[in-house]
């Protein structure tokens with residue numbers, strides 16, 4: 001690394017921890033300032049790695065997502081080797097069943113879908129199969145990231161709220177927190193849905209309600225993620241089945257609502273009826289960090305020593321490896337990957 005030996009990362013979610021790990025692997029001294037590990041969207045997510053099932057249009061965002069999906073096996077392997085833990089990465093493929101027929105390419109008829117996954121709802125007429133998409137158990141990944149960061153000597157300061165970023169016209173000079181002022185050579189802002197509170201940056205929360213059921217038979221019969229038009233169903237190998245998600249512009253309003261849970265259950269049992277008799281295990285919610293164009297904000301900022309890593313909206317788990325890799329290259333070697341230009345903050349007015 002040239003010049004800068006000391007980085008403070010604000011935010012201990014997927015993006016902050018993964019970036020801390022990549023920097024520590026390059027020999028950088030890193031401190032992560034995190035208000036609350038548990039409130040991170042990292043924990044709330046479904047863990048789908050779904051650039052193709054999401055139907056992202058060709059362009060920089062799809063390129064970024066595909067690059068990240070390609071990085072996943074090796075990146076997870078590296079973390080698992082470091083920690084001896086398992087993040088349950090599972091390239092299980094994603095099936096996207098539809099209720100309306102389509103003439104678009106790669107359409108699979110109902111019989112082909114039944115071969116891949118029996119038990120789909122009777123209204124399903126066909127769909128698409130994305131064998132390269134998959135999933136990771138994001139809650140396990142959260143533990144792996146944390147332990148890996150600790151093992152690499154990252155200073156994890158939990159329960160520390162950054163209240164203000166102080167700066168001159170060109171440089172960040174420090175972060176004022178509930179436990180004092182922290183200063184370092186460089187800073188990374190990775191505060192997810194809360195980023196708009198620290199910098200004038202258009203990131204707002206998009207609430208998602210989720211629930212999980214436990215398969216009533218063993219081994220559980222779902223072997224692929226089901227990505228419907230109004231619902232997704234993500235089977236874990238241990239029999240837990242994660243179902244999501246609502247998409248609500250309600251600010252930081254916590255809790256599940258009867259309407260939200262009802263919406264999920266109605267859509268899930270329509271798509272995959274067998275789960276209507278299985279046991280309801282848990283409900284939770286989280287806040288996606290969402291920008292006006294629903295694309296992340298990555299890279300350089302108006303301040304020379306502040307890097308932005310936020311706004312990952314509904315693909316932040318998928319985008320974790322590529323974000324951490326590109327930002328570590330930027331911080332350590334001043335290497336600006338051409339893809340980063342599409343996600344620069346100057347597409348918005350940032351002060």
Ligand SMILES: Cc1cc2nc3c(=O)[nH]c(=O)nc-3n(C[C@H](O)[C@H](O)[C@H](O)COP(=O)(O)OP(=O)(O)OC[C@H]3O[C@@H](n4cnc5c(N)ncnc54)[C@H](O)[C@@H]3O)c2cc1C
Nearest residue numbers: 013014015035041042047048162192208286315316317318
């Ligand atoms: C319901 C739901 C389902 C999702 N499903 C998927 C999926 O299937 N696949 C996928 O790829 N993505 C999914 N996502 C999106 C993904 O979870 C997010 O994009 C990603 O977790 C964002 O990571 P982050 O590190 O930017 O933010 P977070 O994980 O939210 O972490 C932000 C951290 O910053 C801390 N923080 C905030 N403000 C401060 C402050 N002032 N001082 C100190 N610390 C602070 C918080 O405490 C938190 O720990 C989903 C999200 C939700 C909500």
